[in-house]
Amino acid sequence: MSAGGLEYAAGAAGLVSLSLTLFRGCVRGFEIIQQAAHAGSEADNFRCKLEVEQYRLMQWAERIGLEEQPDERFNWTLIGDVLKQMEALLLDTQTLKKKYRLDLVAVDALAPETSAAPPRTSFGKLLSRLRPDFPTASSRIVDESNGTIKKLRWAVFDRGKAAILINDIVHFNNSLHGLLDNVNQDFVKSALGSVLRDIISRSNATSELEVIKQLLSSSRVAAPVAVASAASLKQIRLILGLGPDGVDCTERQAQRAPPEGIKIKLIQLKPHLLQRESLQLSPGGRELALYKSKRVIIEWKFIDREHEKELKTRVDQLAILLAHTYDESFHSLHCIGFLPKDVPYQPGDGESICYGLVFELLTSPNLPLSISPVIRPLSTLFVNARRPSLNERRDIALALAETILQLHTSGWLHKGIRSDNVLFIDLGDSKWEYGKANGPFLAGYEYARPTTAHTEAMPTNLEQEMYRHPKGQGLNRANFRRSFDLFALGCVLLEIGLWSSLPEILQRVPSESSQQVHGTKPSTVRTGKIDWARLQSAKTRLLQNDDVEKRSDLAGIAFCAGKTFQDVIVRCLYADDEDPLDEDIVIQKEVVDLLRQTQF
Secondary structure, eight states, X not given: OOHHXXXXXXXXXXXXXXHHHHHHHHHHHHHHHHTSOOOXXXXXXXXXXXXXXXXXXXXXXHHTTTTSSOOTTSOHHHHHHHHHHHHHHHHOHHHHHHHHOEEEEESOTTOOEEOSOOOOOHHXXXXXXXXXXXXXXXXXXXXXXXXXXXXXXXXXXXXXXXXXXXXXXXXXXXXXXXXXXXXXXXXXXXXXXXXXXXXXXXXXXXXXXXXXXXXXXXXXXXXXXXXXXXXXXXHHHHHTTBOTTSSBOGGGXXXXXXXXXXXXXXXXXXXXXXXXXXXXXXXXXXXXXXETTEEEEEEEEEOOGGGHHHHHHHHHHHHHHHTTOOSTTOXXXXXXXXXXXXXXXXXXXXXOOEEEEEEEOOOOTTXXXXXXXXXXXXXXXXXXXXXXXXXXXXXXXXXXXXXXHHHHHTTEEOOOOSGGGEEEEEBTTBOGGGTOOEXXXXXXXXXXXXXXXXXXXXXXXXXXXXXXXXXXXXXXXXXXXXXXXXXXXHHHHXXXXXXXXXXXXXXXXXXXXXXXXXXXXXXXXXXTOOOHHHHHXXXXXXXXXXXXXXXXXXXXXXXXXXXXXXXXXXXXXXXXXXXXXXXXXXXHHHHHHHHHHOOO
């Protein structure tokens, strides 16, 4: 190497070494500020935001290999300049005091210094639990810097100035992240969204969720928009009083107080403004109607008299939840309110105890009311209808998976995932046969509930039983959990992949004593003579054989829809084996990510 090359290499190495030192100074600065003694909820929110920004800084350092194998292709001069400004911002107590009115003083002149990690907020504890390497790395960096942290407290804390400080830190963090290449930027964005989504699913404080929303609602922090929407839905659940024990947790009023901008309003619709169009209900207790001269779909919830009070409350909660599903990742119709029980679900049947959830149909303002929409459940499209392309089937599967991920993140179970609850709407020129139908929309929320609420027994229906996990069937069935929703999703994805109904697919599974060749289609399904006991047995065998390649029931998926689609279905069907305690949403996230990456 020439002398010039050696000088350049030495200079580059020096810049990397300087950047590493400055980075460690920044981490120490974060730790010092967070070490400050508790000063109320405003300071806690401030510390929560600091924890997020410290995590982002360490995530950035990990991607460029700062502490292991630094990539010399980066502009280390610019990196050093940004880190130097951030370190000065975090470690200069005079700047904190003068510019940001944040005055940190020692708790006691004789108080010992410590190298221990600062006490975390509940948000920080969740982050540490999900990413245990985060607090460990922070403590190691403080130790390696031969640093100790004096016990501090806030002498002066200005909320407005603290927000400005956070904005400045975010600016420096964004500058560092902007130096990453596109691949690493996408990775960091996805990873941040993933960990924040995990925190949302486990959090039981509206204040923590509000911090996440504030971080994600602006362009300052790059992460999927759907994550902020999931935080809003989880907030609504907590505001309604549904805490980790599933009951009205009045002792946690402070934790679940409605944040600014969140308005919870239960809308009971006026029956005299409703115009019924038909005396007949479609499968699932669903009908078309007009409300205030606008097209709507009503889904009726049938309630046992004995449990009317409890289940009426659940209807109220569900209507509020579904009224706040505005994000595009939640593929369900928008709920505009509910109909009280004195509206019979069929004219002349005033004795029925039922409530109606009313969903609006988005239509063109130029479309006359004389043109009636047609509801096309997915279950009706497998025979004598247009067969969609691989790309279209992938999009349908992704829409359903995204919706389940949003529901589970916010702490709700669907409990009714099956192909007759996946709707397409033909209206005007937007028709399934033209490839322009509105949808898919996941419907059938009549038994949906919070994950922590008491389960409600669903009526026995032989065809619907096909979509239920074996552990969720029978007299000794287990309480419904998220993995049971995933099992049902896997069944629907199996139908989408093979473009065939679940009874037909299971009918092709050889019985234990049968030598039936895979691919034959017995006529018993189409003629209506279905041996439901045999199909249940086939479903049970589907879950007993761990060797995917030897399972004739899944052998056609890779051929018809690709290996990734097959992997997604297997993850869903076996979710209960991987997460029997139902503690996280790892599989839900992986299913969505895999489907997004699928290309044909």
